[in-house]
Amino acid sequence: xxxxxxxDHRQAVAAEVLTVRKVILRISLIIVLVEGAxxxxxxxxxxxxxxxxxxxxxxxxxxxxxxxxxxLWVVRxxxxxxxxxxxxxxxxxxxxxxxxxxxxxxxxxxxxxxxAGYRRSxxxxxxxxxxxxxxxxxxxxxxHEFGDIVLIVTAQRLLSxxxxxxxxxxxxxxxxxxxxxxxxxxxxxxxxxxxxAARKLIRxxxxxxxxxxxxxxxxxxIGVRLLGPESVGSESAIRxxxxxxxxxxxxxxxxxxxxxxxxxxxxx
Numbered sequence: 701x702x703x704x705x706x707x708d709h710r711q712a713v714a715a716e717v718l719t720v721r722k723v724i725l726r727i728s729l730i731i732v733l734v735e736g737a738x739x740x741x742x743x744x745x746x747x748x749x750x751x752x753x754x755x756x757x758x759x760x761x762x763x764x765x766x767x768x769x770x771x772l773w774v775v776r777x778x779x780x781x782x783x784x785x786x787x788x789x790x791x792x793x794x795x796x797x798x799x800x801x802x803x804x805x806x807x808x809x810x811x812x813x814x815x816a817g818y819r820r821s822x823x824x825x826x827x828x829x830x831x832x833x834x835x836x837x838x839x840x841x842x843x844h845e846f847g848d849i850v851l852i853v854t855a856q857r858l859l860s861x862x863x864x865x866x867x868x869x870x871x872x873x874x875x876x877x878x879x880x881x882x883x884x885x886x887x888x889x890x891x892x893x894x895x896x897a898a899r900k901l902i903r904x905x906x907x908x909x910x911x912x913x914x915x916x917x918x919x920x921x922i923g924v925r926l927l928g929p930e931s932v933g934s935e936s937a938i939r940x941x942x943x944x945x946x947x948x949x950x951x952x953x954x955x956x957x958x959x960x961x962x963x964x965x966x967x968x
Contacts, residue, residue: 718778726774734766796870798848799855807869807877811934818927824890825881825927828898829941832874833919833953842914849911857904891926891958898922898956921948924958
């Protein structure tokens with residue numbers, strides 16, 4: 701928790717944009733100091749030139765010296781801070797602030813692209829919807845701050861058990877999604893591999909969590925939705941996995957269920 705807070709603080713500092721007052725003060729200070737230096741130099745080394753020419757020379761030197769300084773001390777820091785702030789806002793729009801995982805919005809975009817890819821190629825992936833068992837009791841008994849720690853640890857465990865090409869996302873509350881890519885060109889094999897991966901995640905999530913002298917254990921129920929060449933939208937795929945997950949919950953949780961696609965009978 702402390703590490704996350706420190707990172708947030710560093711991002712906030714990095715993204716601090718110069719205020720109008722600071723911009724005016726910096727530009728004014730540069731002009732005053734540069735103009736003072738030029739006037740002093742002209743006084744020390746008097747030039748036998750017309751006053752108008754001296755004024756033009758003064759103005760040229762002021763611009764030549766002050767413009768690079770204004771860029772280095774005002775313009776560049778402003779642009780850098782603005783870009784950092786824009787990146788931070790964009791990141792917050794697509795990521796869960798607690799676990800730093802992609803949120804539902806980014807998941808939907810990523811999932812739509814994945815589904816389009818599966819419709820073009822003969823391969824199957826799987827969407828795993830992970831719901832924690834017993835999380836409400838942890839919040840009630842130990843407080844929401846402790847519950848946040850459990851969510852962060854769970855997110856890290858899910859990430860540790862997936863491949864680089866897979867995606868782990870937090871839907872909200874105590875629900876996560878794991879998107880497994882390219883399991884197999886064969887639907888039956890892909891289903892077996894998805895179930896094996898889901899059971900591995902359950903074992904990993906169910907390991908005891910010890911923090912602040914307290915040890916807790918949670919479980920997980922997982923609904924699986926195979927992703928293949930059939931036409932399905934991202935929200936439909938999530939709903940199908942959610943339906944399978946609730947079937948597990950209905951019989952006590954701690955297990956895996958696969959969404960069974962309903963096929964229409966042939967027209968005679």
